[in-house]
Amino acid sequence: MKNTAAFHEGREGDVAGLVREVQGRVGALADLLHGLSEEVIEGTDATGAVVARVTGAGHLLGLTIDPRAMRDLDAVAMSAAVQGAIGAARRGTGERLAKAMEEFADSPPAGDPLAPHVQALLREE
Numbered sequence: 001m002k003n004t005a006a007f008h009e010g011r012e013g014d015v016a017g018l019v020r021e022v023q024g025r026v027g028a029l030a031d032l033l034h035g036l037s038e039e040v041i042e043g044t045d046a047t048g049a050v051v052a053r054v055t056g057a058g059h060l061l062g063l064t065i066d067p068r069a070m071r072d073l074d075a076v077a078m079s080a081a082v083q084g085a086i087g088a089a090r091r092g093t094g095e096r097l098a099k100a101m102e103e104f105a106d107s108p109p110a111g112d113p114l115a116p117h118v119q120a121l122l123r124e125e
Helices: 002-008 015-037 067-072 075-105 115-124
Strands: 040-044 050-055 060-065
Touching (some): 015 075, 040 075, 060 075, 067 075
Antiparallel strands (some): 040 050
C-alpha cells in the first residue's frame, strides 16, 4: 500500500498504482465476503432445545429440535425457542463478520488519501 501511504502523506505518488492497490483491496474484500457467505454458523436457544444453522449471509439452512421440546413446550414457547436459536446463529454470523473485518482493515490510514491533492487542486484554480 505504498501508493496509498504516499498520497495520504501528501507526497507525489503513482495514481495508476493507487488505483491498482484500491482494486486489489476491493477484490480481497469481495473474496472475504464470499468466503464468509459460504460458512455455516450454528446457534442455540437459551434452553439448548433448538439449534439453528445459518449461512454466513444469515440465511436459515435448518433447525434441529430436541424431541422432548416438541412434547414439553407449547406453541408460544416453541416459537420463542426457534427465534432464540435463529437469533443466536445470526449474532454469531455478525461476530464472525466483525472479526473478519477487523483483520481485513489492518489499520488503514485514516481519512481520504487523495484529500490533500484535491485541496491543492482546488486552491490552484
